[in-house]
Amino acid sequence: MSTTTEPAAGSPAKLDRPAIAAVDSSGQLDDILGLPDQLRDALWRVDSAGLEPHDSPAGALGTRRVVATTGGRLAELARAQDVPVIPLPGGFQPRAAIAYTTVAALEVAALCGAGPRVGTDIDVAASHAEQLVAEWGPDGPEDGLAKTIARALQGSVPLLAGSGLTSPIAYRWKTQLNENAKVHAFAHELPELDHNEIVGWESAPRLGRFSAVFLEDVDMHPRIKSRIELTEELIAPHATATFRVQARGQTRVERLVSLVLLGDLVSIYVAALDGTDPGPVQVIDRLKSALAARA
Numbered sequence: 401m402s403t404t405t406e407p408a409a410g411s412p413a414k415l416d417r418p419a420i421a422a423v424d425s426s427g428q429l430d431d432i433l434g435l436p437d438q439l440r441d442a443l444w445r446v447d448s449a450g451l452e453p454h455d456s457p458a459g460a461l462g463t464r465r466v467v468a469t470t471g472g473r474l475a476e477l478a479r480a481q482d483v484p485v486i487p488l489p490g491g492f493q494p495r496a497a498i499a500y501t502t503v504a505a506l507e508v509a510a511l512c513g514a515g516p517r518v519g520t521d522i523d524v525a526a527s528h529a530e531q532l533v534a535e536w537g538p539d540g541p542e543d544g545l546a547k548t549i550a551r552a553l554q555g556s557v558p559l560l561a562g563s564g565l566t567s568p569i570a571y572r573w574k575t576q577l578n579e580n581a582k583v584h585a586f587a588h589e590l591p592e593l594d595h596n597e598i599v600g601w602e603s604a605p606r607l608g609r610f611s612a613v614f615l616e617d618v619d620m621h622p623r624i625k626s627r628i629e630l631t632e633e634l635i636a637p638h639a640t641a642t643f644r645v646q647a648r649g650q651t652r653v654e655r656l657v658s659l660v661l662l663g664d665l666v667s668i669y670v671a672a673l674d675g676t677d678p679g680p681v682q683v684i685d686r687l688k689s690a691l692a693a694r695a
Contacts, residue, residue, distance in 0.1 A: 464512075468504040470497075493679060495579055498572075498660065521653040528654045529661055536665050545645070546662055549613065550669030552641035556609040557583070559597070561631075563590040563624045565656060566615035566647065573613065573663035580667040580678035590614075590627050601635040611641040615659055618647065 467478040470490035478485050486504045488497055503522060509515040536546040558577060562570035570587040577585035588597050604610040612635060614628045632642050645662065647655035671678040 466508050468501060468508075493579075493681070495576065518653055521651050524651065525649065525654045525657040528649050529657050532648065532658055532661055536662060546665040547669055549643055549645070549662075550666045550673060552643070553577075553611050553613075553666065554670055554673045556611040556640045558585045559610060559612045560585065560587040560615065561590055561593055561612065561628075562587070562615040563620060563628075565617045565619065565652060566659060569656065569659045569663065570613075570615050572660055573615070573666070576664055576667035577670065579681050579684075580664075580676075581670040581674065582676050583670065583674075590624055590631070594627055594631060598631060598635065601638040604635075604638040609640045610638070611643075612639050613643045613645060616644055616646045617655055619652070 465478070465481075465483045466486065467474060467483055468486040468488055469475050469478075470488045475485050475487075477483075486508075488500045488504070506515065506518055506522070510517045534540060536544050540547075558573075560570040560573045562568070567587075567589045570589070574585040574587040577583055601610070612632070614632060616625065616628060620628075628644060632644060636642050645659065648658040649655040668678050
């Protein structure tokens with residue numbers, strides 16, 4: 401993940417220049433080195449003398465770089481160029497490091513003035529997540545929300561939908577189902593899906609088993625809430641199961657974390673129901689090896 405940020409006026413930013421954050425859990429640089437030349441150069445050559453505007457995005461010239469990684473070549477290159485490195489713990493799949501990478505990105509954003517400090521919100525969200533784990537986790541009741549959704553989604557192709565805050569979380573659900581449960585899943589955003597994807601439900605029973613999950617938040621616009629309600633009603637006859645899931649918590653961070661946690665648990669439970677090991681992603685490993693062989 402890479403991002404450029406400009407300091408906000410009047411912010412207590414401690415990074416005195418625009419910042420680029422490069423986050424790579426594996427630390428092997430494959431994805432970063434595979435970026436378009438201009439962005440890759442922005443990440444690794446912005447401090448070089450004599451760069452012309454066409455060599456690197458103008459907004460990245462003179463940018464200070466920050467790296468978050470478990471180690472590997474990315475950390476080595478960063479330290480060799482005196483680029484600050486935020487160490488991440490290793491030993492697990494990158495997708496399981498979402499809490500570490502999210503906190504790192506939020507802290508960098510706050511330091512350069514691109515966003516507020518949310519340390520207190522993060523602490524509250526972490527405490528709230530522990531309560532939700534007791535409710536939704538493996539030791540929780542069998543009729544808990546995560547297990548209920550997983551049983552309904554098993555054997556179907558889930559279509560996830562969100563809007564605003566919940567759109568990227570819907571995509572997270574999709575990728576977790578892909579990697580943990582090794583099943584197809586797709587994500588879309590409201591209101592756009594009501595202009596195209598909704599029509600495809602007419603042929604769903606003929607093509608296979610499809611389910612739908614709508615991720616909602618208390619701050620959603622009333623029109624979006626109406627769209628979710630009506631869309632669910634229209635597609636329900638063609639779906640094996642439909643769910644409307646409300647984010648839990650008081651703050652935006654709490655609510656975001658609650659839906660991320662729920663989706664992660666659902667994906668693991670679907671894997672368990674199918675007898676699938678959620679850890680390995682062998683086809684991705686084979687792809688990386690093949691790409692490295694062609695480098």
